[in-house]
Each structure stands twice: as C-alpha cells, then as structure tokens.
Amino acid sequence: MMSRPAVHPLDSSSTTIEAPAVPTVRMKDFQGMPGTTGGLLLRLCQFGFAVISLCVMATTSDFPSVTAFSYLVAAVSLQCLWSLLLAIADIYALSVRRSFRSAGLVSLFTIGDGITSTLTFAAACASAGITVLIGNDLDRCNVNHCKRFMSATAMAFLSWFSVSPSFFLNFWSLASQ
Amino acid sequence: MMSRPAVHPLDSSSTTIEAPAVPTVRMKDFQGMPGTTGGLLLRLCQFGFAVISLCVMATTSDFPSVTAFSYLVAAVSLQCLWSLLLAIADIYALSVRRSFRSAGLVSLFTIGDGITSTLTFAAACASAGITVLIGNDLDRCNVNHCKRFMSATAMAFLSWFSVSPSFFLNFWSLASQ
Known part of the structure; x- marks a missing residue:
C-alpha cells in the first residue's frame, strides 16, 4: 500500500531505462508535516504568536506577582524555543529537498509538540481565568493592565491553535506508518 | 496487512473445513479501546472523577461569583454526561460481545473525547490559576473555600487525565485503519 522513500530524496534507483521524467513525488507529504512549506509556515506562526505573547506579558510590570502569569511567560518561552528549532529544521529540510520520514524523528516531534502545546494551552487557560476574574468578576481593570493580559492570553491561545x-x-x- | 472483522463478531464465514477451533480473536483490540473492559474502566474513572469534581464545586456557596468556577461546573457536567453515555455503550458492547469497529463510530468517539477533554482541561487550568491566585498570591484562604476549590480542580485534572x-x-x- 505505501512505498515510502525512507531516506532517499530521489527514487531513481530502479532498474527501468525509459521514463526518466518521473517527478520526485514524496508520498504522503501533506502540507503541514515537517519538511514541507506548510509545516514551515505553521512553525513560523507558532513562533510569532508565542513571541508576541511573551513580549506583551513581559512588559507588564506586575506579572511576577501572579503565579499564572509567570507560568505563561515560562510556557511561551519554551514554545518559542521549540518552534524556532523546528522552523530551522524545516528550512534545512526544504533547502536540501529532503523530508523527515524516520519514525524516531517523527515521534520526537510528536512528543515535543504534545508537551509544548499542552503547557501553552494550560498557561493560556489559567491566564484567561485570572484575566476574566480581574476584568469581569472583580471589575478592577482600572488598577491592572487588563488589555495587555488579554492580548498576551489571546496570543498564547493562537500559538496553541497553530501547534495543534x-x-x-x-x-x-x-x-499510519 | 490487516484483515479486520468490520461488523461480524465471528470470522467463521471462510470456506475452510478444517480448523473449527479458531478463537474469536478481534484484531487490534487493545485494552482501553471502546468495547473492552479497559475502556469501560477508563469511562467509569472519568465519570467518577467528574462527578466528584462537580459535587465538590457545586456545594461551595460562592462558585457562581467566579466565571472560571461556573465554567468548571459546566465542563465537568458535560464530561459526566459523555462518559456515562459511553460507559453504557461499552457495557452494551461487552454484554453482546461485539466491539466498535466502524470508522464512523470511532471518529465520533474521537471527536467527542477530544472536545470534552479539551473543555475539562481548560476549566481545570483556569480554576487552578484562580485557586493559586487566591491561596498563594493574595493569601485569602481564610475567607474562601480554598480546599474545596483545590479538590474540585484536582478531580477535574484526574478526569481529563483518564480521558486522554x-x-x-x-x-x-x-x-491505522
């Protein structure tokens, strides 16, 4: 059913003499998987949203006084690092025209994505809960940076949304391997 | 590669005459999948933890004043309903000795599990953020039901943990179908 080129970028090692114009189709390379343009775009989105969230939250002066906001800063920092690393890997894969096919690498990516996305989502939810508590339930937006908290939370959610x-x-x- | 019995519980419709003692092995029935004893146990765990979380949170008098706690009550109620429904389906499947093999049903279960677990996890994270804010950052456990909030949050996390x-x-x- 699936004849996947495990390591070789080109499948021209067969013994046929005719048909030299076979395109270098890599099977089951959906856009969005590592080593594709879609995958690179997803990584850049994750990185961008995480960086914005980090910057917005880190520039509020009072984020260290709330545990959930400090945790958000830590989680999106990790997300930044991870997405940047995989974006670089994608750029490398695209530049040498290879794709990641080994099960070991794909499981590593899956586990890393699972962990970072869970952490980012948890941090975004905790921040959202506290932002809503400050803004709606206690109505103390006059003494807090509600808008910045909200923006940082929204960006963290968007980052999680593009990791999924x-x-x-x-x-x-x-x-399916 | 995989010859899975789609609907039929027995695979005795082949034309062989010998070998009548072939056991009714359903392929790829891991414990934990719908229609197995492990799956039923998981469902009962989810249901139990969600019910405890719901009861503990609902008996605090001031949960409606905090949006995240009201949301927790709603999310674990949904989780209760969903897990109870699938536990009943599992009991039925076990009693008639069939397993769920159709791709439609399995995708329905997957989507339902994904939605309810995401909602429960989000509610648990938001409640955890607020519980930590009240308990550690503001240090106002004397006027709040910190222990109950904590227990309800922990039970919601356990419920999410057993949905995963x-x-x-x-x-x-x-x-892999």
Whole structure:
C-alpha cells in the first residue's frame, strides 16, 4: 500500500531505462508535516504568536506577582524555543529537498509538540481565568493592565491553535506508518 | 496487512473445513479501546472523577461569583454526561460481545473525547490559576473555600487525565485503519 522513500530524496534507483521524467513525488507529504512549506509556515506562526505573547506579558510590570502569569511567560518561552528549532529544521529540510520520514524523528516531534502545546494551552487557560476574574468578576481593570493580559492570553491561545495541526499531522503519520 | 472483522463478531464465514477451533480473536483490540473492559474502566474513572469534581464545586456557596468556577461546573457536567453515555455503550458492547469497529463510530468517539477533554482541561487550568491566585498570591484562604476549590480542580485534572488514553487510542486506531 505505501512505498515510502525512507531516506532517499530521489527514487531513481530502479532498474527501468525509459521514463526518466518521473517527478520526485514524496508520498504522503501533506502540507503541514515537517519538511514541507506548510509545516514551515505553521512553525513560523507558532513562533510569532508565542513571541508576541511573551513580549506583551513581559512588559507588564506586575506579572511576577501572579503565579499564572509567570507560568505563561515560562510556557511561551519554551514554545518559542521549540518552534524556532523546528522552523530551522524545516528550512534545512526544504533547502536540501529532503523530508523527515524516520519514525524516531517523527515521534520526537510528536512528543515535543504534545508537551509544548499542552503547557501553552494550560498557561493560556489559567491566564484567561485570572484575566476574566480581574476584568469581569472583580471589575478592577482600572488598577491592572487588563488589555495587555488579554492580548498576551489571546496570543498564547493562537500559538496553541497553530501547534495543534502540527501535532495531529505528526501523530497521524506516526500511526499510519 | 490487516484483515479486520468490520461488523461480524465471528470470522467463521471462510470456506475452510478444517480448523473449527479458531478463537474469536478481534484484531487490534487493545485494552482501553471502546468495547473492552479497559475502556469501560477508563469511562467509569472519568465519570467518577467528574462527578466528584462537580459535587465538590457545586456545594461551595460562592462558585457562581467566579466565571472560571461556573465554567468548571459546566465542563465537568458535560464530561459526566459523555462518559456515562459511553460507559453504557461499552457495557452494551461487552454484554453482546461485539466491539466498535466502524470508522464512523470511532471518529465520533474521537471527536467527542477530544472536545470534552479539551473543555475539562481548560476549566481545570483556569480554576487552578484562580485557586493559586487566591491561596498563594493574595493569601485569602481564610475567607474562601480554598480546599474545596483545590479538590474540585484536582478531580477535574484526574478526569481529563483518564480521558486522554481513550482519545489517543481512538485516534490511533482511526489513523491505522
């Protein structure tokens, strides 16, 4: 059913003499998987949203006084690092025209995506809970940076939202191998 | 590669005459998947933890004043309903000795598990953020039901923790079909 080129970028090692114009189609390379342009775009989105969230939250003076906000800063920092690392890996894969096919690498990516996305989502939810508590329930936006907290939370959610496709595509390709 | 019995519980419709003692092995029935004893146990765990979380949070008098706690009550109620429904389906499947093999049903279970577990996890994280804010950052446990908030949050986390295996097993079996 699936004849996947495990390591070799070109499949021209067959013994046929005719048909030299076979395109270098890599099977089951959905856009969004590691080593594709879509995957690189997803990584850049994750990185961008996480960086914005980090910057917005870190520039509020009173974020260290709330545990959940400090945790958000830590979680999106990790997300930044991870997404940047995988974006670099994607750029390398695209530049040498290879794709990641080994099960070991794909499981590593899946586990990493799972962990970082869970942490980012948890941090975003905790921050959202506290932002809503300050803004709606206690109505103390006059003495707090409600808008900045909200923006940082929203960006963290967007970052999580763009990690999810990477995670599910990796998990799917791992399970269907 | 995989010859899975789609609907039929017995595979005795082949034309062989010998070998009548072939056991009724259903392929790829990991414990924990719907229609197995492990799956039923997971469902009962989810249901139990969600019910405890719901009861503990609902008996605090001031939960409606905090949005995140009201949301927790709503999310674990949904989790209760969903887990109870699937526990009943599992009991039925076990009693008639069939297993859920159709891709439609498994995708329904996967999507339902994904939605309820995400909602429960989000509610648990938001409640945890606020509980830590009240307890550690503001140090106002003397006027709040900190212990009850903590217990309800912990139970919601445990409920989420026991939904995850169901979700991943369903997703895996869907992808490897």
